Amino acid sequence: MGTDEFGIRPGEEMAALPARFDAGLYFIGRLRTPWLARQDCPKNGLQSDAVCTVEVDAAYAPGLRSITGCTHLILLYWMDRATRGLIVQQPRHADGPRGTFSLRSPARPNPIALSVVELIAREGDLLRVRGLDCLDGTPLLDIKPYYATTDSRPEAQVDRAGAEP
Amino acid sequence: MGTDEFGIRPGEEMAALPARFDAGLYFIGRLRTPWLARQDCPKNGLQSDAVCTVEVDAAYAPGLRSITGCTHLILLYWMDRATRGLIVQQPRHADGPRGTFSLRSPARPNPIALSVVELIAREGDLLRVRGLDCLDGTPLLDIKPYYATTDSRPEAQVDRAGAEP
Numbered sequence: 001m002g003t004d005e006f007g008i009r010p011g012e013e014m015a016a017l018p019a020r021f022d023a024g025l026y027f028i029g030r031l032r033t034p035w036l037a038r039q040d041c042p043k044n045g046l047q048s049d050a051v052c053t054v055e056v057d058a059a060y061a062p063g064l065r066s067i068t069g070c071t072h073l074i075l076l077y078w079m080d081r082a083t084r085g086l087i088v089q090q091p092r093h094a095d096g097p098r099g100t101f102s103l104r105s106p107a108r109p110n111p112i113a114l115s116v117v118e119l120i121a122r123e124g125d126l127l128r129v130r131g132l133d134c135l136d137g138t139p140l141l142d143i144k145p146y147y148a149t150t151d152s153r154p155e156a157q158v159d160r161a162g163a164e165p
Numbered sequence: 166m167g168t169d170e171f172g173i174r175p176g177e178e179m180a181a182l183p184a185r186f187d188a189g190l191y192f193i194g195r196l197r198t199p200w201l202a203r204q205d206c207p208k209n210g211l212q213s214d215a216v217c218t219v220e221v222d223a224a225y226a227p228g229l230r231s232i233t234g235c236t237h238l239i240l241l242y243w244m245d246r247a248t249r250g251l252i253v254q255q256p257r258h259a260d261g262p263r264g265t266f267s268l269r270s271p272a273r274p275n276p277i278a279l280s281v282v283e284l285i286a287r288e289g290d291l292l293r294v295r296g297l298d299c300l301d302g303t304p305l306l307d308i309k310p311y312y313a314t315t316d317s318r319p320e321a322q323v324d325r326a327g328a329e330p
Contacts (some may be wrong), residue, residue, distance in 0.1 A: 024186025028187035063252040065264030072321035087228040099230030101308035143266035148321045
């Protein structure tokens with residue numbers, strides 16, 4: 001599928017973004033992964049067994065206390081190379097355009113990505129985890145404990161065939 | 166448990182936050198819930214059957230296209246009243262202080278909250294959802310489809326007794 005001079009594919013739409021931000025983020029660390037180019041990244045975190053490293057900056061490392069009681073974590077990180085205005089997107093292999101909020105694409109008004117990872121070990125200010133799919137060096141925003149009671153919904157479904165116009 | 170003049174409880178630690186933000190966020194809408202004061206909010210989204218409303222600003226509403234194919238969504242929202250520097254916390258009913266990243270407390274360096282909700286209906290630029298626990302008027306940051314394959318981990322556990330010092 002071709003793109004025009006602005007990198008927009010047919011059927012895609014851009015939203016006009018405000019002139020000013022409403023809130024600000026601190027990068028609290030970095031994600032270290034084996035993937036140095038976008039085309040090398042797995043499609044999702046389950047497609048690779050690679051053990052990746054969460055580097056937490058020293059100022060925030062006291063926040064890791066008691067984390068080894070968790071078998072799984074939610075990581076929030078910043079897709080700093082994503083286009084933020086793309087509000088309707090044409091995924092490469094989809095039969096028509098999709099709303100950004102129906103996709104996990106990094107291109108979104110606030111490019112915060114989320115992965116559920118398995119916590120393998122803590123080594124000082126580092127966490128070894130399995131289940132990431134992002135580029136090496138991606139900025140880290142948050143680490144949360146994963147609770148099966150509230151975060152696990154095995155019955156959830158995504159029906160692409162039923163996509164409304 | 167008492168608090169000192171800075172609102173810090175015994176055992177709690179503050180991190181020095183940087184002078185400048187690393188990235189900026191746009192508020193893309195608001196969450197409408199029945200809860201007008203913090204003490205009225207349910208402890209988590211499963212403790213209430215209330216149907217809440219996601220109001221998406223008109224500029225971002227095209228991003229809702231094809232969302233009704235999803236039975237469940239992940240909502241990211243901004244806990245705009247939270248203390249950002251609190252890196253070790255003493256939860257009211259815990260036997261000792263915990264690292265912020267082992268807790269789902271709104272107080273964290275980047276106060277991005279996450280809820281998995283059931284999508285009941287879309288009505289124009291509004292979504293009706295079940296599973297929220299936040300204050301009425303909370304700023305919305307993102308909406309993502311929930312994929313059971315990557316987001317559901319029924320086997321996950323959080324062992325508070327095993328909390329390291």
